[in-house]
Amino acid sequence: VKGKLDLLKPNTHQTVNTLLDSLALDLAAKVDAKIENGETIGVLEGIPFGIKDVFMLQGTVTTASSNLLKNYKSAYTASAIQKLLDAGAIPIVKENCDSFGHGSSSENTIFGAVKNAVNQNLVAGGSSGGSAVNVALDYTVFSIGGDTGGSVRQPAGYNHVYGFKPTYGRISRFGLMAYASSTDCVGPIANTIEDIRILLNVMSGKDIKDQTTYVSKEISEESISKVIGIKTIGYFKNFMESDAINPKIKNDFLASIEKIKAKGIEIKELDFFKSDILVSTYYTLAMAETASNLSRLDGSNYGNRIEDKNLKESYAITRSENFSEETKRRIVGGNQVLSQGFSDEIYLKGLALRDAISENFENDFKEVDIIISPVTPSAPPKIGDSLKDPHAMYLSDAYTVGFSLGQLPTLTIPQGTETGLQITAAKNNDGLVLQFANFLK
Ligand code: GLN
Numbered sequence: 001v002k003g004k005l006d007l008l009k010p011n012t013h014q015t016v017n018t019l020l021d022s023l024a025l026d027l028a029a030k031v032d033a034k035i036e037n038g039e040t041i042g043v044l045e046g047i048p049f050g051i052k053d054v055f056m057l058q059g060t061v062t063t064a065s066s067n068l069l070k071n072y073k074s075a076y077t078a079s080a081i082q083k084l085l086d087a088g089a090i091p092i093v094k095e096n097c098d099s100f101g102h103g104s105s106s107e108n109t110i111f112g113a114v115k116n117a118v119n120q121n122l123v124a125g126g127s128s129g130g131s132a133v134n135v136a137l138d139y140t141v142f143s144i145g146g147d148t149g150g151s152v153r154q155p156a157g158y159n160h161v162y163g164f165k166p167t168y169g170r171i172s173r174f175g176l177m178a179y180a181s182s183t184d185c186v187g188p189i190a191n192t193i194e195d196i197r198i199l200l201n202v203m204s205g206k207d208i209k210d211q212t213t214y215v216s217k218e219i220s221e222e223s224i225s226k227v228i229g230i231k232t233i234g235y236f237k238n239f240m241e242s243d244a245i246n247p248k249i250k251n252d253f254l255a256s257i258e259k260i261k262a263k264g265i266e267i268k269e270l271d272f273f274k275s276d277i278l279v280s281t282y283y284t285l286a287m288a289e290t291a292s293n294l295s296r297l298d299g300s301n302y303g304n305r306i307e308d309k310n311l312k313e314s315y316a317i318t319r320s321e322n323f324s325e326e327t328k329r330r331i332v333g334g335n336q337v338l339s340q341g342f343s344d345e346i347y348l349k350g351l352a353l354r355d356a357i358s359e360n361f362e363n364d365f366k367e368v369d370i371i372i373s374p375v376t377p378s379a380p381p382k383i384g385d386s387l388k389d390p391h392a393m394y395l396s397d398a399y400t401v402g403f404s405l406g407q408l409p410t411l412t413i414p415q416g417t418e419t420g421l422q423i424t425a426a427k428n429n430d431g432l433v434l435q436f437a438n439f440l441k
Pocket of ligand 1: 100101102103104126127146147148149150151152179286397
């Protein structure tokens, strides 16, 4: 713990704060004492980990990488984080990310852009960029991110580590700052599939504080160590035919397909919605939900309030001075699609498309056991480029957002040099995803 804290100097770009020093060292001393007394310790006891700074951890500042919450102290601890604490894991750092999860590059933050672990001129991906980089550099053994439309999987891909978005509702969202509640998921980032399995088991389960959670079966080590019942794998033809796909990513993906075929598994091409439909459906709903979720942040209960003589003006100034450009773009867009005259045309259409996408997946999973795809069509851009072209940034989410809308379990594993490989199964088949990932190793 001490060694990792030293690596995480407070001003490294992936770190929001290591104010957890004293807490972390106290917890570590307790584990040391247990070991000295000859007591057996649990699998997560004493393991240092990082937390994307959108999770509440009582007593620590939770900024969401925003100016608005720059000094906000969490009043309680997120359920998923509490389960890790109960298992003895030690939080050592709150991690830099795109503010409120808004972004795909971890540049939309008051703490400065997170740099890619492999090439410092490139973005880390986002929004859980700090979390993926810390794992890739071994500054944390694992990190906990939030994935609404790809925020765990995409930076995991850009930094060549494992990142898992479980089935929606498998892990409680209580204490994860809400971005788009219908697709928000808690997701672990780690260096091995086995670590992901352990973390998933610890964090999963029914939580009365999040009514979308459910009881799930533990995934045993044995159950993911051999392939049972995976016969057919599917991939989306149109993802491969798109002009937007980087040729190296395409080649890496085709190489993975050959590898799978060589293992005697059948591969099927599947039809799917075009990328621009996926991206516009996701951003319509995500913006609508974030406009609603962030309406509570007006300075009256939380965060940096900017006073004006007039109360309404206080709200307006607090929000316009403290939210980033990207967050404001989403609030304005979200309120527009929800407003009278637009909601039928845009928002309700988005909901209908989401249902159609889920139905498409249900039909696909009658034919195939697993769907694979690259994590992104493009390689990580240079730092600065995404800020200049938000539309291009949205399009870079083309391969992750569909699985979010379908609420499916999806894992990024390292593949090739640019991005990762995404492995997806039907709802609640999280174990099957890990099983297939192990098989491909
Ligand atoms: N890049 C996507 C967005 O900005 C996904 C972000 C996320 O999953 N938090 O909405």
